[in-house]
Amino acid sequence: MKILAFAATNSRNSINRALLDHALSRFQKEVDVNADIEILDLNDFEMPIYSVDREQDTGIPTAAKTFFEKIGSADAVLVSFAEHNGFVTAAWKNIFDWMSRIDMKLWQNKPLITMAATPGPRAGANVLQTQAMLTPHFGGEIRGSVGIGQWGDAFDPETGSLTRDEDIRKLGDALAAFALEPA
Numbered sequence: 377m378k379i380l381a382f383a384a385t386n387s388r389n390s391i392n393r394a395l396l397d398h399a400l401s402r403f404q405k406e407v408d409v410n411a412d413i414e415i416l417d418l419n420d421f422e423m424p425i426y427s428v429d430r431e432q433d434t435g436i437p438t439a440a441k442t443f444f445e446k447i448g449s450a451d452a453v454l455v456s457f458a459e460h461n462g463f464v465t466a467a468w469k470n471i472f473d474w475m476s477r478i479d480m481k482l483w484q485n486k487p488l489i490t491m492a493a494t495p496g497p498r499a500g501a502n503v504l505q506t507q508a509m510l511t512p513h514f515g516g517e518i519r520g521s522v523g524i525g526q527w528g529d530a531f532d533p534e535t536g537s538l539t540r541d542e543d544i545r546k547l548g549d550a551l552a553a554f555a556l557e558p559a
């Protein structure tokens with residue numbers, strides 16, 4: 377199975393990237409040892425802020441087309457969303473907006489697992505809820521979702537692993553959803 381994975385943030389010391397790396401390592405151990413995983417860094421997809429005028433003047437940036445094609449060539453997508461003011465980061469929204477001009481169904485019928493890590497206790501509830509509501513509209517199917525709150529306590533950077541039994545179980549349940557045949 378070919379998995380496209382990314383943390384939806386442009387932060388260099390991203391806790392969502394740490395969660396993503398941990399989830400991928402568990403996925404390879406527990407679900408699919410032969411998984412072919414590609415990890416994208418949003419910093420490699422910097423583009424001007426979307427505007428209809430820019431689109432008319434210079435068209436859709438190559439970086440947006442590349443990201444879109446990478447979704448298209450994957451069997452499944454694993455995303456960990458940083459929550460900024462209750463929503464996705466500006467960095468991800470910009471890539472998303474540009475890709476939506478290629479095709480509004482930008483998830484291209486792929487199954488997704490959505491995750492979020494936050495320092496506070498709400499575990500990205502807002503960003504995960506909005507993604508649950510919006511993703512089908514954009515051609516994606518969320519198969520599993522997990523939010524990890526109070527990251528400082530929930531994750532041990534020495535071992536690169538989650539510390540709480542409940543979080544460990546929730547992540548395992550979400551990842552197992554990719555054991556099913558892709559849509």
Ligand SMILES: Cc1cc2nc3c(=O)[nH]c(=O)nc-3n(C[C@H](O)[C@H](O)[C@H](O)COP(=O)(O)O)c2cc1C
Binds near residue numbers: 383386389461
């Ligand atoms: C502009 C801004 C807004 C934020 N808004 C929220 C928020 O709404 N909810 C939340 O739980 N954390 C919020 N945070 C804290 C982020 O969850 C925290 O910075 C986290 O490390 C972001 O994930 P990342 O490290 O993967 O980029 C905010 C942080 C910033 C800089």
